[in-house]
Amino acid sequence: xxxxxxxxxxxxxALAEYYTQRSxxxxxxxxxxxxxxxxxxGFPHVPGIYNEEQVEAWKKIVDAVHAKGSFxxxxxxxxxxxxxxxxxxxxxxxISSTGKPxxxxxxxxxxxxxxxxxxxxxxxEISEIQEVVEHYRKAALNAIRAGFDGIEIHGAHGYLIDQxxxxxxxxxxxxxxxxxxxxxxxxxxIVQAVSSAIGADRVAVRISPAIDHLDATDSNPxxxxxAVIERLNKxxxxxxxxxxxxxxxxxxYHAYGQTESGRHGDEDEEAYLMRTLKRTYQGTFMCSxxxxxxxxxxxxxxxxxxxxxxxxxxxxxxxxxxxxxVNAPLNRYNRKTFYxxxxxxxxxxxxxxxxxxxxx
Numbered sequence: 067x068x069x070x071x072x073x074x075x076x077x078x079x080a081l082a083e084y085y086t087q088r089s090x091x092x093x094x095x096x097x098x099x100x101x102x103x104x105x106x107x108g109f110p111h112v113p114g115i116y117n118e119e120q121v122e123a124w125k126k127i128v129d130a131v132h133a134k135g136s137f138x139x140x141x142x143x144x145x146x147x148x149x150x151x152x153x154x155x156x157x158x159x160x161i162s163s164t165g166k167p168x169x170x171x172x173x174x175x176x177x178x179x180x181x182x183x184x185x186x187x188x189x190x191e192i193s194e195i196q197e198v199v200e201h202y203r204k205a206a207l208n209a210i211r212a213g214f215d216g217i218e219i220h221g222a223h224g225y226l227i228d229q230x231x232x233x234x235x236x237x238x239x240x241x242x243x244x245x246x247x248x249x250x251x252x253x254x255x256i257v258q259a260v261s262s263a264i265g266a267d268r269v270a271v272r273i274s275p276a277i278d279h280l281d282a283t284d285s286n287p288x289x290x291x292x293a294v295i296e297r298l299n300k301x302x303x304x305x306x307x308x309x310x311x312x313x314x315x316x317x318x319y320h321a322y323g324q325t326e327s328g329r330h331g332d333e334d335e336e337a338y339l340m341r342t343l344k345r346t347y348q349g350t351f352m353c354s355x356x357x358x359x360x361x362x363x364x365x366x367x368x369x370x371x372x373x374x375x376x377x378x379x380x381x382x383x384x385x386x387x388x389x390x391x392v393n394a395p396l397n398r399y400n401r402k403t404f405y406x407x408x409x410x411x412x413x414x415x416x417x418x419x420x421x422x423x424x425x426x
Contacts (some may be wrong), residue, residue, distance in 0.1 A: 067377045068098050070175075071413055076407035077123040080409035081113065082130050087384035087414060091135030096218055096375065099143030099225075102205035103198075105161060106226075107153040110177040111407055115140060115205045121212045128213035139270060139310070141211040141218045142202055142260075144227030147187035148280050161194075161333065162187035162232045163252075164237050168280050175405055190383050192240055195252060198226075203259040206269070209353040209414030216268035216310050219256055223315065224280030227253050231273070231290060234283030246293040254297050257309075266307040270352075271298065274315035275353075276339055287317075291343045299348045308349045311373060316340060316355035341370055359390045385418045396417050 071080050079116035091346020101107055101114035114363070124140070131138045154160060162319045162426035165187060173181035190198065206217045216393060221227035227236045230252040236243050255272070261269050273286060275291035282288045302308050302365055317336035344351045353371040362374040380386045390397055 067111055067381060068109050068405065069381075070109055070111045070407060071409055073111050073195050073407065075107075075112065075114045076119055077127055078409065080245045080413060082127045083414045085127055085138070086130045086134055086184070088184075088380055088386070089136035089138075090387045092154050093134075093136040093387055094373075095131060095136055095138045095314070099145075099220055100140050100205075100209075102142050103145050103201040104155050105149075106144040106201075108149040108160075108225075109175055109405065110153075112143075115212070116201065121208050124212035125213070128184045132213070134262075137215045139216045139218050140205075140212070140214040141204050141220050141272070142196055142209070143220045144198070144201070144226040144230045144347045147184065148174070149184075149187075150176065150182060151185055153178060155190065156314075159186060159188040160228065161190050161198075162235075163189060163242065164235055165228035166235065166237065168224075172280055179406075189238070192242070195242065199252075199255050199259050202256045203263050205285065206264050207259040210264050210268070214304075216270065217260065217264070218270040218272055218313060219260065219308075221253050221255075221256075222272045222274035222313075223277060224282035227256070228274065228282045231294070232282045232284040234278075234281065242422065246290065249290075250293055250297055254301065255302060257298070259364045261301070261305055261309070266302065266305045266309050268310060270310040270313055272313040272315070274356075274408075275343075276317040276336065277315050288342060288399065291339070293344060294344055295347045297347075302348060311350035311352045312347050313375065314340065314343055315321050315351040316353055316357075337370075344370055359393065362390075382416045384414075384416055385420075389419055392419075397422075 069240055072078060073188050088095060101112060101116060103116050126137055147160050147168060151157045151159035155413055167186045168184035170183060172184060174184050176182045230242060231249050236249050257271060273294055276287040350372045352373040352375055353365060353376040354377060357374050357376060365371040365374055376386060379396060382397040383389055397416050400412055406412060
């Protein structure tokens with residue numbers, strides 16, 4: 067999850083402390099969204115993986131995580147139209163599949179801590195799309211050079227790849243718009259390029275067909291999810307190797323109290339969608355979004371997921387793995403400090419269970 071502590075895009079010692087606090091022997095971490103290029107940002111002070119200074123800084127963090135016995139993937143991120151001219155080189159318009167801006171229902175966090183309106187983006191020309199694919203490929207190679215065990219392609223939550231996938235956003239009339247096959251093309255070109263560069267077994271994909279974050283709606287989320295999975299299954303056969311996993315965000319995005327998305331459908335309908343996607347995907351299936359300890363255990367036990375990932379609960383509980391194991395009480399997170407720049411407060415100062423018990 068985005069934390070905005072990488073000043074000027076460089077992972078600092080605070081990030082090393084944050085990730086190592088959450089590292090356990092045999093554990094698996096996925097980084098916050100990490101920028102693939104200088105056009106990819108939509109928040110202040112998020113880390114990148116597109117230049118040498120960033121790669122060298124990540125090496126120290128990855129080494130520290132590995133020293134604790136954990137595995138770590140780098141989540142490759144481009145926000146697309148979910149940006150602002152203030153984050154773009156030369157004050158340019160953000161890039162997207164479309165020229166439609168995100169509605170005024172949503173606000174963007176500005177560098178000064180205020181919230182602004184999303185500006186009108188610029189639809190990528192066909193000739194430019196391959197340049198963005200190449201940015202993903204190079205970022206993946208950089209991640210491996212930094213020592214990461216693999217990468218996760220962030221194709222979810224209304225960001226750039228999702229802006230091509232969802233028919234509520236993508237209004238193109240060329241080979242990247244219209245049909246499901248055309249809308250999946252950008253994602254599949256990225257997966258193909260990255261898999262060829264670093265190996266499919268080091269590549270994961272994240273999608274959220276039923277999440278409407280940042281106006282990312284689709285007329286048929288199940289059909290979209292199945293279209294992506296059909297193409298991923300076919301690619302795996304062609305490559306002769308499985309991807310590391312497919313990561314899908316649950317429509318139930320609000321189970322422990324604080325909603326991140328807009329409307330939610332019927333629970334049975336949402337469960338059917340996730341189970342259908344799980345059953346169809348020929349590989350390891352990860353779920354996230356609103357999981358409690360009980361819901362996570364239930365999801366795995368009932369075969370709805372092979373893996374369950376946690377985000378917000380891990381922010382406020384650096385020893386979340388232990389707390390879930392022994393069913394200990396959890397620290398509550400403070401949303402006001404999610405996106406601040408303080409390297410300690412609301413970042414590395416959440417107490418471990420041993421600290422809480424020692425005060426009793």
